Amino acid sequence: xxxxxxxxxxxxxxxxxxxxSAQGHGVTVVDNYLRRRAxxxxxxxxxxxxxxLVERARRWQEKTGKEIRVxxxxxxxxxxxxxxxxxxxxxxxxxxxxxxxxxxxxxxHYAEQPSAPYSMMDHKASCFTIYNNLMVTSNLVFAVRxxxxxxHIVKLGTMGEYGTPNIDIxxxxxxxxxxxxxDKFLFPRHAGSIYHTTKVMDTDLMWFxxxxxxxxxxxxxxxxxxGLETDETVLDEGxxxxxxxxxxxxxxxxxxxVQAVAGYPLTVYGKGGQTRGYLNLRDTLACVDLAACKPAxxxxxxxxxxxxxxxxxxxxxxxxxxxxxxxxxxxxxxxIENPRKEKEEHYYNPxxxxxxxxxxxxxxxxxxxxxxxxxxxxxxxxxxxPHKIFxxxxx
Amino acid sequence: xxxxxxxxxxxxxxxxxxxxSAQGHGVTVVDNYLRRRAxxxxxxxxxxxxxxLVERARRWQEKTGKEIRVxxxxxxxxxxxxxxxxxxxxxxxxxxxxxxxxxxxxxxHYAEQPSAPYSMMDHKASCFTIYNNLMVTSNLVFAVRxxxxxxHIVKLGTMGEYGTPNIDIxxxxxxxxxxxxxDKFLFPRHAGSIYHTTKVMDTDLMWFxxxxxxxxxxxxxxxxxxGLETDETVLDEGxxxxxxxxxxxxxxxxxxxVQAVAGYPLTVYGKGGQTRGYLNLRDTLACVDLAACKPAxxxxxxxxxxxxxxxxxxxxxxxxxxxxxxxxxxxxxxxIENPRKEKEEHYYNPxxxxxxxxxxxxxxxxxxxxxxxxxxxxxxxxxxxPHKIFxxxxx
Numbered sequence: 001x002x003x004x005x006x007x008x009x010x011x012x013x014x015x016x017x018x019x020x021s022a023q024g025h026g027v028t029v030v031d032n033y034l035r036r037r038a039x040x041x042x043x044x045x046x047x048x049x050x051x052x053l054v055e056r057a058r059r060w061q062e063k064t065g066k067e068i069r070v071x072x073x074x075x076x077x078x079x080x081x082x083x084x085x086x087x088x089x090x091x092x093x094x095x096x097x098x099x100x101x102x103x104x105x106x107x108x109h110y111a112e113q114p115s116a117p118y119s120m121m122d123h124k125a126s127c128f129t130i131y132n133n134l135m136v137t138s139n140l141v142f143a144v145r146x147x148x149x150x151x152h153i154v155k156l157g158t159m160g161e162y163g164t165p166n167i168d169i170x171x172x173x174x175x176x177x178x179x180x181x182x183d184k185f186l187f188p189r190h191a192g193s194i195y196h197t198t199k200v201m202d203t204d205l206m207w208f209x210x211x212x213x214x215x216x217x218x219x220x221x222x223x224x225x226x227g228l229e230t231d232e233t234v235l236d237e238g239x240x241x242x243x244x245x246x247x248x249x250x251x252x253x254x255x256x257x258v259q260a261v262a263g264y265p266l267t268v269y270g271k272g273g274q275t276r277g278y279l280n281l282r283d284t285l286a287c288v289d290l291a292a293c294k295p296a297x298x299x300x301x302x303x304x305x306x307x308x309x310x311x312x313x314x315x316x317x318x319x320x321x322x323x324x325x326x327x328x329x330x331x332x333x334x335x336i337e338n339p340r341k342e343k344e345e346h347y348y349n350p351x352x353x354x355x356x357x358x359x360x361x362x363x364x365x366x367x368x369x370x371x372x373x374x375x376x377x378x379x380x381x382x383x384x385x386p387h388k389i390f391x392x393x394x395x
Numbered sequence: 396x397x398x399x400x401x402x403x404x405x406x407x408x409x410x411x412x413x414x415x416s417a418q419g420h421g422v423t424v425v426d427n428y429l430r431r432r433a434x435x436x437x438x439x440x441x442x443x444x445x446x447x448l449v450e451r452a453r454r455w456q457e458k459t460g461k462e463i464r465v466x467x468x469x470x471x472x473x474x475x476x477x478x479x480x481x482x483x484x485x486x487x488x489x490x491x492x493x494x495x496x497x498x499x500x501x502x503x504h505y506a507e508q509p510s511a512p513y514s515m516m517d518h519k520a521s522c523f524t525i526y527n528n529l530m531v532t533s534n535l536v537f538a539v540r541x542x543x544x545x546x547h548i549v550k551l552g553t554m555g556e557y558g559t560p561n562i563d564i565x566x567x568x569x570x571x572x573x574x575x576x577x578d579k580f581l582f583p584r585h586a587g588s589i590y591h592t593t594k595v596m597d598t599d600l601m602w603f604x605x606x607x608x609x610x611x612x613x614x615x616x617x618x619x620x621x622g623l624e625t626d627e628t629v630l631d632e633g634x635x636x637x638x639x640x641x642x643x644x645x646x647x648x649x650x651x652x653v654q655a656v657a658g659y660p661l662t663v664y665g666k667g668g669q670t671r672g673y674l675n676l677r678d679t680l681a682c683v684d685l686a687a688c689k690p691a692x693x694x695x696x697x698x699x700x701x702x703x704x705x706x707x708x709x710x711x712x713x714x715x716x717x718x719x720x721x722x723x724x725x726x727x728x729x730x731i732e733n734p735r736k737e738k739e740e741h742y743y744n745p746x747x748x749x750x751x752x753x754x755x756x757x758x759x760x761x762x763x764x765x766x767x768x769x770x771x772x773x774x775x776x777x778x779x780x781p782h783k784i785f786x787x788x789x790x
Contacts (some may be wrong), residue, residue: 123537
């Protein structure tokens with residue numbers, strides 16, 4: 001298959017690109033280095049030094065003989081987006097004269113400002129998040145409609161779109177009976193940040209595009225991802241993911257692991273009863289792979305809840321602390337005043353059977369898995385700058 | 396009260412401004428003349444020549460002694476939006492040295508690209524509609540949060556956000572019972588155009604702002620409006636609303652009335668069983684007035700369905716044709732292939748009791764009302780350019 005990955009410099013994009021390339025697919029990656037610039041500007045650089053995309057593609061070619069094409073640019077520019085679907089995009093790597101290529105069979109859409117705290121820093125960051133995420137998604141939808149309607153769109157949603165309702169969370173849809181009549185709707189959305197609100201808006205737009213123009217879309221409602229390594233990251237230290245451990249871009253498990261190694265108390269927000277669904281980085285890649293290989297049909301918005309198990313924040317902290325102490329780390333857990341407006345204790349019962357039925361074999365957050373993550377971070381302990389962890393964004 | 400009206404050059408904005416000013420409220424209007432420019436660019440100028448906002452405000456002051464302040468600018472610019480809430484906005488009218496004024500008690504948000512067909516013309520118009528509508532709404536939400544959190548936001552939604560579900564449409568909210576548990580959600584949205592999708596996104600954002608920051612918001616889910624005159628338009632021919640009669644910006648009743656007078660067959664899309672809720676321009680003003688005078692509470696998203704009666708397109712065409720023939724017009728009704736992707740026959744049972752309970756006394760679409768509209772348009776028959784009616788936008 002020919003695979004186009006929008007947003008490839010961040011935590012998930014590059015590992016996804018390597019996986020598909022390793023399997024022999026044609027892969028093109030696109031990014032404007034937003035995550036990288038924001039990490040510098042906010043003084044929250046990642047745990048590992050990550051070479052730029054062209055450098056990584058060059059090393060990937062050296063190690064594997066396979067080519068990952070790299071396009072650098074801003075996908076809020078509809079001209080750039082359209083060039084990816086009409087064969088006129090200009091690659092920065094490789095430097096070959098040939099600039100045209102086959103239309104993508106699948107486009108994987110990671111190209112968004114992905115952080116809830118970032119989106120809540122101030123009105124500029126909020127409006128930027130809305131602008132960036134909505135413009136990229138609309139440019140994508142119209143480019144596919146106009147230029148390549150058979151391309152399957154795999155869009156990353158988030159479990160956060162559902163919030164924490166008092167009813168069971170189904171996979172994307174809800175049958176409603178009301179006053180003796182029935183209909184089926186998107187499962188109600190109730191987002192907890194501006195970032196999450198933009199993901200709800202993405203869903204509104206994709207659902208419209210599917211109904212009106214018969215596009216084929218898979219929406220992966222992902223929970224927070226954790227993990228450092230995949231089958232491909234081990235080939236070169238430059239292949240490690242863009243692993244943030246700060247409050248802005250670091251997801252909670254990754255951050256707790258680094259805090260445990262750094263001797264920085266694990267910061268539980270309020271009562272710590274906030275329950276969410278989580279998954280391993282390897283499982284994200286497997287889910288995206290499954291979605292790409294078994295595409296949605298034309299006119300179908302196929303929605304999966306992309307998590308493998310649920311934990312409260314207290315359970316995560318206890319797990320990190322327990323395994324960490326077993327490795328000789330001095331791990332404290334500390335509850336702090338909740339900087340977010342969210343329920344600290346609530347009902348949470350999401351369904352997540354669809355991807356397992358498709359063939360997903362989950363990597364669970366076992367003590368062994370946790371020990372492995374801690375050991376990797378311990379090897380890179382000198383890279384940790386504890387003052388980068390806390391950023392104090394409140395809402 | 397001090398009232399700020401965003402989007403004041405279009406069909407509803409100026410009549411709203413005159414009504415509030417006539418009642419003795421302080422009124423500031425803001426517009427970037429988007430509707431006016433688009434009407435020229437698309438060759439769909441309105442039935443009446445409409446002076447610019449400053450000229451209308453000048454004439455209003457001559458006739459009534461009352462001042463309507465006019466700010467010309469683009470509200471996708473967050474600097475302009477914030478200046479309206481920190482007292483630094485610069486008015487084009489009046490030319491007084493004083494540029495600061497009292498913070499608004501109410502802001503009425505009409506400042507959007509308001510046409511479904513416009514939003515479906517091509518990818519540029521679609522993306523522009525998303526950009527314009529979302530950026531204005533987010534700039535508004537953050538300006539109110541940061542600078543004037545007690546200002547009540549009256550936002551115009553649309554009944555089109557609900558689409559045509561197979562269950563009764565409630566006023567904004569739906570109680571759901573699912574597997575023995577209950578919760579209350581926004582009534583499911585299912586928009587039929589990119590324009591309507593942006594209104595769903597507005598709702599997502601407003602609902603977030605209400606929950607997170609305790610803003611006070613009234614969402615008026617309006618149906619298509621018809622009518623030419625209000626108590627104030629009769630004072631000066633320059634006070635007539637921006638009355639489009641084309642397929643892009645003209646609402647269906649207004650368009651049919653002009654078509655009947657012009658001897659242009661009334662164009663029913665497909666089977667004509669499409670049912671919607673409608674209201675008179677006078678009732679729009681009354682509803683906005685009721686909402687402004689009895690504001691939503693802090694932390695409340697108050698939603699009303701702003702319609703007074705429902706009709707199928709066939710019923711509207713028959714009514715216009717019947718009354719028109721009674722006035723000696725030669726009115727034909729012609730079904731054409733539906734240019735839109737929509738159900739032509741469907742269940743439709745919306746609730747719309749909230750505004751009547753607040754005190755609304757509807758002006759219904761009686762034969763007398765219709766005859767009055769037809770007579771007004773007959774007096775301006777020479778202004779009708781039949782070639783401006785059809786624009787052939789399909790989706």
